[in-house]
Amino acid sequence: MANDKTSLQLITRGILSENPIFKLALSMCPAVGISTTVMNGFMLGIAVLFVQVFSSVTISLFKNKIHPRIRIPTYTLTIATWVTVIDLALAAYLPEAYAKMGIFVKLIVAFAIITMRLEMFACKESAKDSFWDGLGMGLGFLVGMMVIGLVRELLGSGAILGYDVLGFKPLLFFILPSAGFFVVGLMMAFFNWVELFYKRSRRG
């Protein structure tokens, strides 16, 4: 299967039409769990972006050397290696952000989105395209996390990136853990609504 998409198309696809959080509904755990602030979402997004890009490139570089029968174990090993690297690096250089994300950095290893991209894209395409695809998917995740974080931080503590913008706290509920489900559900519904609206208006 030849890939005829430009790098830009690969990136935008990851962010918009195949957004891992809102469209593919994969890797929901962190989207609900730690998206309480924009910063948290950003940090985990960066970690996922790193793992996704590096694993994609690694797999596509070695794609001819990987025996088809041990494909999945090799993917797991690759992902686990890069997760370990980012885990160690975050613990060493950004201990405060690391403490906030807790167990979720280590859990990147079990994110379905990464394995899926390796299986569907990286093992067939060139290293360059895999890089852009990984970047797109990672960015899609990052943007999704930051949007959810933005909504929750603004409504929950009336602040953005820790800066007080509203001057009061509208609804403490949104920063509470269980609100993650509501925010994600409502946003999915919103995206569906936009899509429906768009389709209807086109039909006339």
Place this chain on the structure above:
Amino acid sequence: MFGRQLKYCIIAVLLILLPTCVWAAELISQQKFTGKNEILLTFAAPLDKAAAKNVRTYMVFEESDPDIKLVLNEVILSPDGLRARLHFAEPLNTAKTHVVAIRDIDGKEKASVQVKKSYLGYLLSILISALLVNNFVFTKYLGLCVFFGTSKRKTTAKGMGVVFTIVMVVSAIMSWFFYQFILIPYDLNFLQIVVFIGLVSLTVQAVDTILRKVNPVLFNSFGVYLVLVIANCVIIAVPLMMANNNYNVVETFMLALGAGGGFLLALYLMSSVRERLDLANIPPTFKGLPISFIVAGQFAMAFLGFSGLQLF
């Protein structure tokens, strides 16, 4: 058939827990916390009344702070002289192990016992905590992909939950052995992720093979879920938490059991709701995943009510 297996499971659990409750000393036959600042001692034979009533006979301290003696206000002796209630000036930290030593008049130690909350209670509290208070789905937000993917029908939900529990328990115990005897002694803690994910895949593979050979009927109904198990964070979270909290093998077993049970519970609850949602009239934009998320959020709020629950 399920009933029999369940019975075996219960017997096995009881056998594992039994040795932990046997504990006795010679002079003092029983000791326990009976209030915020009270310890109840039961003697094997009545003590000399004057000595037993004397505050100076007893020396009480927290095990980790042997140099700080707790101040006793008074000792109330029961009429038969067999039970003594030690009243302390300040509330005790009952989470810590306390040591009660009984001394002669000249200050020589005659006997000492440890007072602690019962270990069985502690184990059960780990189980309850993983099952309800810190339910992996509703309060820790793990395993959501599988949770939303397989909670459409009750039968699938049950099958999935059972398979998860089995894999969790087996892989957690294996991970514990690896962690205690390989990773810690050789200072290889940074390999946690790789080792644990490897063990999980191994367990899944093994359960797959064994089930296929031993019980093909069961395999036909459960086998499909096994593939889903590997790419799931619930399973890998258990060994990671075990490593974080430094649990021993029995505690790890309880954690895994609770986590698996909690997942089963969450799946079952969710599938019951979703079967009814199929019949309900839902706005088109909310059909499918969005409404499931809202329902899950309501469950999560309900589970918030369990927080702070302490039975033991």
Place this chain on the structure above:
Amino acid sequence: MKDIMTIIIRLTLSCMLAATVMGVAFLVTNKAKKHNQHVNEQKVRYSLLGYSEQKPIPESMTLHEIYRYIVTSADGQSIGYLLPAKEGFIFVTIDLEGKMLENKPVQIDEAMVREKEERDKVIRKVVGSGKDIAFADQTIVVTDNGKRVAYLLDGKFTGFKTFIGVMLALDPQFSILGLEILEHEEDPGLGAEIKQKYFKNQFKGKSFETLKKLEVVKEPMPDGYVRALEGNAAEADAAEILKQYVDHDIYALTGATISSRSVNNGVKGIVKKFAYRLNILDSVLVEQKIAVAF
């Protein structure tokens, strides 16, 4: 058969490759991690004492670290302190009644003292065979021109969810100079608020006598007090308001009474135990005429 061989070889190769990557990452990050941890600790310590980058700690001030051990031998337990002497280090053991048992010099490097494993090894040698040691805690005595000005204590206690790790600064009369929450896993929006200034700064300025009886009250916090604690009020006003509440109980966080209470009890316990131990240690040092650096 040939298939299996190639699979094995390739798996082994990829495992080795992965191991190299992880090993290199570990070696690189481990050093940085230790360094950053130390820098961070130092920063927290200075900030508790009221110093920052703009206002560096004066030259005359020194931090002396004291390590407490529990020594267990066949005839009972005793408490051992690793103290900085005028030159080098000494290990003083005190029995449970507060009488000194031993005072031995310890040969250890200034830099090595901070490494737990090295320190344990050396102390094990010093106490001799047949005795077991367990590290209990670490205290820092801050001196200015040889006079004690503050104590820094580390502590850990159970919170609502898991452990809460704190650092406390006390003045020589055991009044609280500052409280910092180092680690916790409380719920965001509820228990996690213990990290906020308006909660932790309530402990600031509480005297030892007040602290002993300090309770948590479930009352709405006065607005002025919150502003003063957050550092948003004018300086003169803030001092006035803080003075007004100096003997007041701790206001509980909304929806997190258990977390508030456990911090209160934890802090109380740490300070009380420390005061008790320091008195014993000081009287032993005076009685035995042991010269120490602090």
